[in-house]
Amino acid sequence: MPPQSFVNGGGGLYIITGGMKAQKSAKFIQLLDKLHHNGISWQGFKPACDYREELNYKNNIPRNYFVSRTGPNLPAEEIDDKGDLSDLIGKIDHSCDVFAFGEFHLYKEAEKLKDIILELRYEGKKTCIVDSLDKYFNGENIPTIAQLMGQATDIEKTYGTCDFDGCKNLGELSQRLVNGEPANYDDPPIVVGASEAYQIRCFGHHIVPGKPEKRILLPSQ
Ligand SMILES: [Zn+2]
Numbered sequence: 001m002p003p004q005s006f007v008n009g010g011g012g013l014y015i016i017t018g019g020m021k022a023q024k025s026a027k028f029i030q031l032l033d034k035l036h037h038n039g040i041s042w043q044g045f046k047p048a049c050d051y052r053e054e055l056n057y058k059n060n061i062p063r064n065y066f067v068s069r070t071g072p073n074l075p076a077e078e079i080d081d082k083g084d085l086s087d088l089i090g091k092i093d094h095s096c097d098v099f100a101f102g103e104f105h106l107y108k109e110a111e112k113l114k115d116i117i118l119e120l121r122y123e124g125k126k127t128c129i130v131d132s133l134d135k136y137f138n139g140e141n142i143p144t145i146a147q148l149m150g151q152a153t154d155i156e157k158t159y160g161t162c163d164f165d166g167c168k169n170l171g172e173l174s175q176r177l178v179n180g181e182p183a184n185y186d187d188p189p190i191v192v193g194a195s196e197a198y199q200i201r202c203f204g205h206h207i208v209p210g211k212p213e214k215r216i217l218l219p220s221q
Pocket of ligand 1: 163164167168169201204205
């Protein structure tokens with residue numbers, strides 16, 4: 001998409017989404033870098049809990065940076081993801097053309113963040129770019145991002161290659177492993193960090209013990 005289409009004066013909402021390790025952060029950062037090089041002003045926000053020692057500390061990148069597993073990084077405002085988002089509201093620079101929200105799914109007040117993004121998009125006529133998981137590890141939709149997708153101008157889904165031994169299929173689902181074993185359907189949905197606890201898997205290798213069967217057309221297995 002041409003960079004100038006992000007400053008059309010009418011607002012917009014672009015969502016980059018997929019499973020864990022699907023390179024969505026890398027694409028998000030590449031897009032912001034492209035906007036910067038085309039003279040488009042943007043302001044980024046990241047949840048404070050998204051501090052990954054294996055990425056930030058080892059590469060000497062400050063806390064308040066978007067950073068992807070593949071290396072690129074850019075500065076952002078660090079936001080208290082457990083709070084009421086008053087810090088985010090106070091930091092918004094309304095002179096910017098574009099607002100970028102990393103790791104949307106990690107915010108406790110994701111519903112409120114969704115409303116802020118929609119206000120910027122519709123009332124402020126600004127363009128918002130959102131990077132988020134689309135589904136929990138158990139394969140269920142994350143409701144707030146699903147709702148935002150319904151209001152989006154454009155959605156880019158990202159994929160990886162299935163991490164299961166010997167499989168090269170399209171990886172689209174986050175596989176959570178606890179002590180090397182697949183996590184149960186009812187386990188808490190989000191655990192930050194611990195990248196070793198997650199893989200990306202194809203549908204056939206996505207294993208979630210306890211997941212309810214929802215078969216209508218085909219016989220139960
Ligand atoms: Zn597979």
